Amino acid sequence: MVYMNWIIALIIFILTYAVLFSEKVDRTIVTLAGALSVLLAGIVFGFYSQHEAFLAIDFDTIALVLGMMVMVGTVERTGLIEYLAIYIAKRTEGKIWLAGVLSGIIDNVPLTIALIPVIHSLGSIHGIHLNSYWWALALGAVLGGISSPVGSSANVISVSLSERTDTPITFTKWIKVGLPLTLVNLTLASLFLFFGMRLELM
Amino acid sequence: MSLELIFSTIIFLGTYVAILTNKVERSLAAISGAVLMVVTGLFFGFYTETEVITEAIDWNTIGLLLGMMMVVGVLKDSGLFETLAIWAAKLARGDYFRMILLFGFLAAIMSTTIDNVTTILLVAPISMSISAVLGIDPKPILLTQALFSNVGGVATLVGDPPNIMISGAGNLQYLDFIYNLAPTVLICTLVSVVLFKIAFAEKAKEENEKIHEEALADIMDRKATREVADWTLLKKGLFGLSFIIILFVLHSVVAITPATVALSGATLILLMTRPDMDELLDRVEWTTLLFFAGLFVVVHGVVNTGLLTKISQGVLHVTRGNLLFSALAILFLSALGSGLVDNIPFTAAMLPIVATLSAKLTGSSNILWWALAFGAGFGGNATYIGSSANVMIVKISEDHEEPISMRYWLKYGTLTTLITTVIAGLVITLQIVTPVKLPLLPY
Numbered sequence: 001m002v003y004m005n006w007i008i009a010l011i012i013f014i015l016t017y018a019v020l021f022s023e024k025v026d027r028t029i030v031t032l033a034g035a036l037s038v039l040l041a042g043i044v045f046g047f048y049s050q051h052e053a054f055l056a057i058d059f060d061t062i063a064l065v066l067g068m069m070v071m072v073g074t075v076e077r078t079g080l081i082e083y084l085a086i087y088i089a090k091r092t093e094g095k096i097w098l099a100g101v102l103s104g105i106i107d108n109v110p111l112t113i114a115l116i117p118v119i120h121s122l123g124s125i126h127g128i129h130l131n132s133y134w135w136a137l138a139l140g141a142v143l144g145g146i147s148s149p150v151g152s153s154a155n156v157i158s159v160s161l162s163e164r165t166d167t168p169i170t171f172t173k174w175i176k177v178g179l180p181l182t183l184v185n186l187t188l189a190s191l192f193l194f195f196g197m198r199l200e201l202m
Numbered sequence: 203m204s205l206e207l208i209f210s211t212i213i214f215l216g217t218y219v220a221i222l223t224n225k226v227e228r229s230l231a232a233i234s235g236a237v238l239m240v241v242t243g244l245f246f247g248f249y250t251e252t253e254v255i256t257e258a259i260d261w262n263t264i265g266l267l268l269g270m271m272m273v274v275g276v277l278k279d280s281g282l283f284e285t286l287a288i289w290a291a292k293l294a295r296g297d298y299f300r301m302i303l304l305f306g307f308l309a310a311i312m313s314t315t316i317d318n319v320t321t322i323l324l325v326a327p328i329s330m331s332i333s334a335v336l337g338i339d340p341k342p343i344l345l346t347q348a349l350f351s352n353v354g355g356v357a358t359l360v361g362d363p364p365n366i367m368i369s370g371a372g373n374l375q376y377l378d379f380i381y382n383l384a385p386t387v388l389i390c391t392l393v394s395v396v397l398f399k400i401a402f403a404e405k406a407k408e409e410n411e412k413i414h415e416e417a418l419a420d421i422m423d424r425k426a427t428r429e430v431a432d433w434t435l436l437k438k439g440l441f442g443l444s445f446i447i448i449l450f451v452l453h454s455v456v457a458i459t460p461a462t463v464a465l466s467g468a469t470l471i472l473l474m475t476r477p478d479m480d481e482l483l484d485r486v487e488w489t490t491l492l493f494f495a496g497l498f499v500v501v502h503g504v505v506n507t508g509l510l511t512k513i514s515q516g517v518l519h520v521t522r523g524n525l526l527f528s529a530l531a532i533l534f535l536s537a538l539g540s541g542l543v544d545n546i547p548f549t550a551a552m553l554p555i556v557a558t559l560s561a562k563l564t565g566s567s568n569i570l571w572w573a574l575a576f577g578a579g580f581g582g583n584a585t586y587i588g589s590s591a592n593v594m595i596v597k598i599s600e601d602h603e604e605p606i607s608m609r610y611w612l613k614y615g616t617l618t619t620l621i622t623t624v625i626a627g628l629v630i631t632l633q634i635v636t637p638v639k640l641p642l643l644p645y
Contacts, residue, residue: 028479029472036466043458050459054261 005047012038061109061153068113076117109153112141132193139189147182149174206246210507213239217500218542221587222608228593229489232496239503248506258502259495260546263319263363263590265461267491270323272468273446275485276475277439278327281431287331288426296418298338299406303395305329306346310354310391314361316450317460318351318591325351326598333604336417338409340604342402345611348595349583349618353394356579357387360450364540364549364578371553372560372571382572386629390580390622397621401614435475442471490597494544494590501547510539510551518555525563526634529573530627532556536577537623541584541616549578569633576626584619586611 016034019025035053042048119133145152149159149171162169217235220226226234236254243249277283294300305325312321325347333340355361359369359379368374430436446467449458472482504510517535521527532552539548552574560570582589586596586608592615599606 025473026476026479028483029469029476032465032469033473036462036469039462040458040466043462050262050265050462053462054265055256059255 005045008041008045009038009047012041065109065113068109072114072117075114112137115141132196135196136193139193140186143182143185143189146185147175147178149178151178204507206242206248207507207509207512209242209246210239210248210503211509213242214500214504214509217497218587222585224608227489229493229496232493232500234496236496236499239500243503243506249503253502254499259498262459262461263498263546264491264494266317266464267319267494267590268486269446269461269464269466269468270320271486272482273439273443273464273471274323274327275482276435276468276471276477277443278485279432279477280436280439281429282436282439283327284331284429284431285426286328287335288421288424288429290328291332291336291421292426296336296410296413296421297406298409298413299399299402301329301332302343302346302398302402302406305343306350306395306398307391309347309351313351313354314358316360316447318355318362318589319594320446320450320464321351322348322591322594322598326595330598330602335421336413338412339405340602341599341606341610342405344595344599345606345614346398348589348592349394349615350391351591352579352582352589353387353390353618353622356575357384362575362579363546365575367546367549367553368571368575371557372568374568374571378568379575382568383575386576386626389629390625393621393625394618397617398614401617438474439471442467442474445470487594487597490593493593497544497587498547501543505547505551510543510548511555514539514552514555518559523563525569526631528559528563529569529630529634532559532570533573533577533623533627533630536574537581537584537619540578540581541588541619544587545578545582545589549574552578569630573626573630576630577623580619580622580626582619583615583622584612585615588615 012034016030016037019030020027039048039050039053042053043050115137119137142152145155149155149169155174159169159174213235217231217239220231220235221228240249240251240254244251290301290304294304305328309321309325312325326344329343329347330340333343352362356365357380359365359374359376365379365383369379446463449456449463449467450460472479514535517531518528521531536545536548536552539552556570556574560568564570582592586592586606592611596606596611
């Protein structure tokens with residue numbers, strides 16, 4: 001019986017992702033459909049309840065993203081975003097280092113949300129092809145996230161897991177490994193962007 | 203009195219004053235109150251962060267609202283509401299008071315089987331289009347819908363969330379509710395009709411003069427089905443909606459909670475119609491959802507510090523030992539309480555008290571449970587934050603630039619609460635002091 005529950009949940013899981021990757025149906029609709037199917041199956045077979053389903057949602061992330069979006073939405077009206085955009089508009093490489101440094105300090109999900117409007121306004125200033133800017137943001141946010149234990153949610157989880165063992169990863173220990181790694185990676189990524197742009201790979 | 207009780211009470215009252223005076227936007231007021239309450243609670247130790255998600259917020263209400271808002275959002279494009287509006291205008295033959303009654307009764311009847319908020323979300327758009335077509339004031343029509351849906355919901359086990367909670371705590375069945383509550387609800391509805399006839403007499407006369415002969419003649423000639431903009435969309439939407447309503451009605455047989463039902467139905471419709479999701483999600487009233495979430499968090503704070511329990515125990519202390527006084531105290535206290543607070547958390551606070559009293563005073567009779575059901579249900583009409591349906595109606599009226607103010611609501615809502623509660627009080631008194639016992643019909 002337990003195996004049957006597994007199989008049902010697994011089938012819905014795989015199906016949801018298959019449809020998601022096929023990009024035939026709107027993302028929101030697919031995930032909603034997957035969520036409700038597994039919930040209904042769970043209610044029928046007794047492995048899931050509505051209350052559990054609501055508790056399964058990661059409200060920490062949602063509240064964080066919601067708060068950041070409200071903040072960014074407010075800041076956007078002040079013109080700070082345009083100021084930042086002009087400030088770093090000249091060089092794509094400037095962008096990658098900004099994102100890289102900032103995302104070492106704060107979690108990269110809210111950082112990315114905050115920088116998205118910057119790129120949008122870059123577009124309206126230059127009227128240029130924005131692809132390389134998006135790559136710069138993505139690479140900078142991800143690579144910068146390596147540098148400190150609070151740079152990304154994955155780091156936070158790894159650190160808290162290590163604290164349960166005899167050899168916990170301390171802040172300085174992380175920086176010693178993470179920072180050089182980030183610097184090397186960011187340099188490589190900058191080169192990649194620099195040549196990629198000129199060779200029109202992106 | 204402990205410090206935590208004082209602080210939580212101040213935050214609670216402050217939030218309500220901000221909401222009632224309309225100085226701060228409703229959802230902002232509720233969210234600010236919620237944040238203050240949780241931070242204070244963390245400091246004094248009467249609130250934990252996990253509790254906000256696991257206990258304070260009633261996800262069933264939020265999920266139900268979200269699902270139904272999406273369904274209505276899709277159906278809006280089909281022309282369904284315009285079609286029904288024309289049909290309703292024809293049925294009322296263009297008479298203003300008849301329209302008020304038509305929508306009032308429709309809301310009351312629907313509320314006995316499906317959730318009040320769902321009722322409002324389905325009926326209110328129809329009355330908005332009819333008002334737009336005829337150029338009449340929609341406020342009295344909207345108000346009546348909310349008031350009648352709250353009254354109608356009291357009649358059955360599934361009509362109102364407090365009744366579902368009472369059935370669990372008092373071990374009462376579907377038919378118990380119908381026999382004990384429905385006759386009184388019917389009397390209350392009819393008395394309310396008379397009340398509204400008097401209250402809106404002048405208004406109806408005025409509005410009837412506003413309706414142009416030509417506009418009315420045009421509507422009487424128009425075929426309602428011609429308003430349908432997209433038949434395929436309509437058929438798919440109605441298929442999903444009937445799925446939802448059937449599962450709502452079968453609620454006591456199929457143990458699937460309302461939020462799951464509404465969200466499943468909404469997803470079904472989305473899969474069939476594939477609308478532009480960004481556009482559809484813009485139609486969801488996020489501010490209303492945030493408002494409810496915030497309010498739940500605030501109220502849970504005073505539940506935790508024991509404010510609600512203290513008040514109800516205090517009142518019942520005075521009446522202890524006398525069944526009649528206790529029953530009337532429960533009735534009026536819960537009417538007052540659920541007028542000020544959403545009736546779900548208030549009922550939750552009253553359940554253990556009523557259970558204790560019921561065991562002590564009544565033996566086999568369930569009269570105290572019925573007093574609670576009447577009070578929690580009818581009390582919701584008193585203010586516009588007394589029930590979720592009211593909040594929705596006010597929000598809809600604001601979106602259409604015909605805002606129902608708190609003062610306007612209090613004028614009619616409080617009167618309705620007062621009269622229906624007094625009628626319920628009379629019925630309860632009659633049953634306690636005379637040998638007349640409901641159910642009048644054997645079953």
